[in-house]
Amino acid sequence: MYLTARNVTKKFGGFTALDNVSISIASGEFVCLLGPSGCGKTTLLRLIAGLAELDEGAIRLEEEDLSRTPARKRGFGIVFQSYSLFPNMTIAENIGYGLKIRNTPAADIAARVAELLELIKLPQAADKFPGQLSGGQQQRIALARAIAVEPRVLLLDEPLSALDAKVRGELRSEISHLQRQLGIPTLMVTHDQEEALALADKIICMNQGTVVQTGSPEDLYNRPATRFVADFIGTSNLIETARAREVQPDLLETRPEGADAAYVACIRPEHIILRPDTNGRATVRSVIFLGNMCRVEVDDPLGLLTVETHGGESYREGETVDLSIPREMCTWVADDVSEAAS
Amino acid sequence: MIARNAITARSGAARRLDGDRVLTWICVGLPTLGLILFFVYPMLIVFVKSITDLDGAYTLGNYSEVLNSAGFWRATRHSMVMGLSTTVISVALGFIIAHGLHRCSFRGKWLIRGAIVLPLLAPSLVQALGLIFLLGRNGLVNRFLGLELDIYGFWGLMIANTLYALPQAVMIIGASLVLLDARVYEAAEVTGATPLQQFRDLTLPASRFGVLNAAFVVFIITITDFGNAAVIGGDYSVLATEIYAQVIGQRNFNMGAVVGIMLLLPTVAAYYIERQAMKRQQSTKAGDTQPFVPSFRPLRDLPMAGLCFAVCTAIVAILGVVIFASFVHLWPYNYSLSLRHYDITLAGGYSSLWITIVISVMAATGGTLAVFLLGLGMRRIADRVAGPLQVLAAMPAAVPGMVLGLAYILTFNSTATPLYLLYGTAALIAIVNFYHYHTQAFLTTMTGFRQLPGAYEEAASSLGAGMGRIAINVIAPFIAPMLISVFFFIFMRSMVTLSAVVFLTTPQLNVAAVTIMRLDDAGLTSQAAAFSTCLMAVVMAALLGMKGILAYYRRRKPFDTAG
Numbered sequence: 001m002y003l004t005a006r007n008v009t010k011k012f013g014g015f016t017a018l019d020n021v022s023i024s025i026a027s028g029e030f031v032c033l034l035g036p037s038g039c040g041k042t043t044l045l046r047l048i049a050g051l052a053e054l055d056e057g058a059i060r061l062e063e064e065d066l067s068r069t070p071a072r073k074r075g076f077g078i079v080f081q082s083y084s085l086f087p088n089m090t091i092a093e094n095i096g097y098g099l100k101i102r103n104t105p106a107a108d109i110a111a112r113v114a115e116l117l118e119l120i121k122l123p124q125a126a127d128k129f130p131g132q133l134s135g136g137q138q139q140r141i142a143l144a145r146a147i148a149v150e151p152r153v154l155l156l157d158e159p160l161s162a163l164d165a166k167v168r169g170e171l172r173s174e175i176s177h178l179q180r181q182l183g184i185p186t187l188m189v190t191h192d193q194e195e196a197l198a199l200a201d202k203i204i205c206m207n208q209g210t211v212v213q214t215g216s217p218e219d220l221y222n223r224p225a226t227r228f229v230a231d232f233i234g235t236s237n238l239i240e241t242a243r244a245r246e247v248q249p250d251l252l253e254t255r256p257e258g259a260d261a262a263y264v265a266c267i268r269p270e271h272i273i274l275r276p277d278t279n280g281r282a283t284v285r286s287v288i289f290l291g292n293m294c295r296v297e298v299d300d301p302l303g304l305l306t307v308e309t310h311g312g313e314s315y316r317e318g319e320t321v322d323l324s325i326p327r328e329m330c331t332w333v334a335d336d337v338s339e340a341a342s
Numbered sequence: 343m344i345a346r347n348a349i350t351a352r353s354g355a356a357r358r359l360d361g362d363r364v365l366t367w368i369c370v371g372l373p374t375l376g377l378i379l380f381f382v383y384p385m386l387i388v389f390v391k392s393i394t395d396l397d398g399a400y401t402l403g404n405y406s407e408v409l410n411s412a413g414f415w416r417a418t419r420h421s422m423v424m425g426l427s428t429t430v431i432s433v434a435l436g437f438i439i440a441h442g443l444h445r446c447s448f449r450g451k452w453l454i455r456g457a458i459v460l461p462l463l464a465p466s467l468v469q470a471l472g473l474i475f476l477l478g479r480n481g482l483v484n485r486f487l488g489l490e491l492d493i494y495g496f497w498g499l500m501i502a503n504t505l506y507a508l509p510q511a512v513m514i515i516g517a518s519l520v521l522l523d524a525r526v527y528e529a530a531e532v533t534g535a536t537p538l539q540q541f542r543d544l545t546l547p548a549s550r551f552g553v554l555n556a557a558f559v560v561f562i563i564t565i566t567d568f569g570n571a572a573v574i575g576g577d578y579s580v581l582a583t584e585i586y587a588q589v590i591g592q593r594n595f596n597m598g599a600v601v602g603i604m605l606l607l608p609t610v611a612a613y614y615i616e617r618q619a620m621k622r623q624q625s626t627k628a629g630d631t632q633p634f635v636p637s638f639r640p641l642r643d644l645p646m647a648g649l650c651f652a653v654c655t656a657i658v659a660i661l662g663v664v665i666f667a668s669f670v671h672l673w674p675y676n677y678s679l680s681l682r683h684y685d686i687t688l689a690g691g692y693s694s695l696w697i698t699i700v701i702s703v704m705a706a707t708g709g710t711l712a713v714f715l716l717g718l719g720m721r722r723i724a725d726r727v728a729g730p731l732q733v734l735a736a737m738p739a740a741v742p743g744m745v746l747g748l749a750y751i752l753t754f755n756s757t758a759t760p761l762y763l764l765y766g767t768a769a770l771i772a773i774v775n776f777y778h779y780h781t782q783a784f785l786t787t788m789t790g791f792r793q794l795p796g797a798y799e800e801a802a803s804s805l806g807a808g809m810g811r812i813a814i815n816v817i818a819p820f821i822a823p824m825l826i827s828v829f830f831f832i833f834m835r836s837m838v839t840l841s842a843v844v845f846l847t848t849p850q851l852n853v854a855a856v857t858i859m860r861l862d863d864a865g866l867t868s869q870a871a872a873f874s875t876c877l878m879a880v881v882m883a884a885l886l887g888m889k890g891i892l893a894y895y896r897r898r899k900p901f902d903t904a905g
Binding site: 085146155 | 521522523525526528529530531532533534535536539543544547548550
């Protein structure tokens with residue numbers, strides 16, 4: 001592994017922000033730290049950047065122990081949610097700042113700045129000041145500033161959260177493109193599951209200061225390990241063990257051993273097959289038309305289920321329908337949410 | 343039936359629209375009339391008087407007489423030298439303290455924050471009084487160290503002025519440092535910049551406008567201050583004392599007007615440049631801005647803490663010695679404590695203190711109402727009217743208190759207009775105090791209005807509320823903290839100001855700061871100290887009252903102002 005954080009613990013007063021967390025990034029990999037606000041993901045990023053000191057654990061880059069290295073000697077690049085460009089410097093000066101303090105000759109700086117401005121498609125911006133640019137443009141400059149020094153690791157702290165939807169989408173694909181092109185190992189913090197699914201090679205899903213699940217986007221979506229992950233990433237129908245046993249016992253075939261309360265069944269809305277049937281077991285409660293698909297809520301003996309249908313039949317409220325759930329599409333997930341609540 | 347109802351409703355709406363328009367014009371009109379009557383008109387009179395000779399003929403003779411007098415040029419030279427040297431030292435100290443407060447890590451910052459505002463709680467001449475008790479001929483230092491320092495003149499005046507202007511310098515420079523948030527420094531840190539490089543490349547450029555702005559403000563405060571110069575200036579005459587000498591000493595109002603106009607020129611120029619500089623100070627902020635929290639670095643923080651505490655000790659010592667001296671039985675011979683100086687022997691006794699409180703409440707109440715109405719009205723009028731009005735409302739800050747006071751006596755002591763009725767009333771002193779500090783009050787209120795989301799008004803309006811109702815139910819509660827600040831700002835300034843009111847007091851109607859000056863003039867220095875102590879206690883109580891009310895408001899959080 002290229003970068004590792006091992007057994008990291010960080011406390012703020014009596015509050016444990018990170019509890020014995022271990023993560024790793026392979027070289028060239030794009031890793032997302034995903035979780036709700038307050039889960040500790042930003043704290044972990046700041047510890048890796050060197051902007052905060054860890055209480056326990058170690059951070060290593062290949063063989064080098066970085067745990068006590070000051071941020072400015074780690075050779076990383078960082079982009080914040082708030083752009084944080086130097087307001088008194090031009091765009092060119094902002095991008096070239098890291099090279100300047102490394103005593104790079106002025107001509108080389110100018111060449112590198114021009115190259116980067118070309119790369120982020122803002123070649124005209126060199127002599128402007130940050131205040132003259134839009135949010136999306138400023139964030140691209142911040143990205144260029146971070147990669148100008150060819151950082152060993154690129155850290156992105158919610159880089160897209162301050163932007164509006166359209167700009168966010170554009171910049172998202174630009175970040176993805178740049179990262180693959182340059183191959184810089186990247187760690188991005190986000191609370192937006194869609195962003196994480198779209199960008200990451202590997203997602204580290206966090207909750208309450210611990211890592212809940214690590215895996216590829218497909219892994220986390222198709223095989224969530226816990227109720228929290230199933231709920232946080234995508235939409236899920238979560239069914240209690242007792243209810244499933246009563247209504248559709250075949251779902252229990254894939255269920256791991258354990259008390260009834262230990263696991264719940266997770267069924268994604270697109271995996272439920274719906275068909276009109278006046279003798280069916282369920283009733284349509286509401287239909288929301290979303291263009292390429294319909295989201296149908298049905299009252300079923302299993303409970304209130306959300307179903308997504310693509311094309312084909314259209315349904316009306318109050319209509320009686322039948323549905324089937326292929327048992328291989330049912331994932332049993334550990335019920336960490338009720339555990340935490342109890 | 344239904345149709346008729348609809349028509350009634352529509353005509354009702356039309357009537358209210360007209361009502362709103364009338365209300366808007368009252369809101370804008372009354373404060374504007376006030377500005378014209380009590381600011382523009384007196385300033386015109388001062389100008390006219392400066393080109394009128396004693397027989398009432400128009401002439402430039404006054405100017406040539408002043409420009410040919412050695413005394414005027416000496417006072418001008420002194421004012422400029424004093425202004426520049428005070429500016430350099432005050433801004434340098436202000437930068438150190440602001441940097442210490444915002445960019446260094448040490449304990450006891452609340453002490454520094456507390457000490458630094460003390461000079462604002464007393465008339466400027468109290469600094470001078472304190473310096474005399476400390477360093478004067480009978481001061482503690484000369485007495486106990488057996489020295490013969492002479493504090494009267496340039497050095498004493500410069501120290502007094504420096505400390506008096508310091509709070510403003512610290513606040514302005516501090517505000518410019520706050521604009522750079524923690525993330526910017528962290529970005530530089532991760533990029534590889536050392537602390538020194540961060541200071542050179544981020545902090546210094548960011549505070550450039552703050553420093554420039556502070557320099558102009560300090561310069562204006564210094565050359566327009568009268569109290570310090572009158573008490574500790576000695577033979578070192580400056581323009582402000584020169585005006586006083588012309589008007590009070592020689593009863594030559596027109597010559598006073600000429601010197602006033604001459605003092606106005608550098609202040610207006612400095613003020614204009616300062617406003618232009620302010621416009622360039624811009625910040626771009628996105629979500630997630632974090633205040634900078636410095637970590638402790640002994641090599642930087644210990645010397646900075648030492649400097650900050652040293653300056654604040656000087657401020658506290660100078661004001662503290664005034665309080666101490668007020669209790670000393672017979673300075674400098676018998677240091678046993680007594681209350682005998684609190685028995686003011688000058689005619690009137692404490693009456694001027696009570697009158698000053700009444701005047702200050704009047705100025706604060708009327709003033710807060712006036713700027714609130716103006717701000718309210720200006721949201722609803724066209725930019726081509728609002729623009730010039732804004733310039734007019736921001737103008738009084740460029741006029742030295744001495745000049746405004748002189749303008750008032752020239753205007754209101756003349757029987758030519760019915761305005762004469764105001765002459766010699768407490769109301770006129772309240773008015774001059776308000777217009778003297780109009781700019782700051784107005785700008786603070788406008789800041790409050792700018793934070794008010796337009797959606798609140800639109801929502802209330804679409805629910806059918808008229809302008810008056812919206813103002814009372816929606817706007818006033820929202821900007822209440824700002825209005826409270828404005829009220830106490832005008833109150834506290836009115837309590838301690840001297841320069842604007844010194845010409846307007848009469849033997850029957852005196853204010854606190856003038857009484858202190860008279861006591862000091864009469865050689866009753868210990869009584870002046872006692873009176874100053876009482877005055878500072880009142881202003882301190884007002885300050886604490888304001889902090890308490892604002893803290894109460896913040897705790898209640900009637901509106902979420904985070905957005």
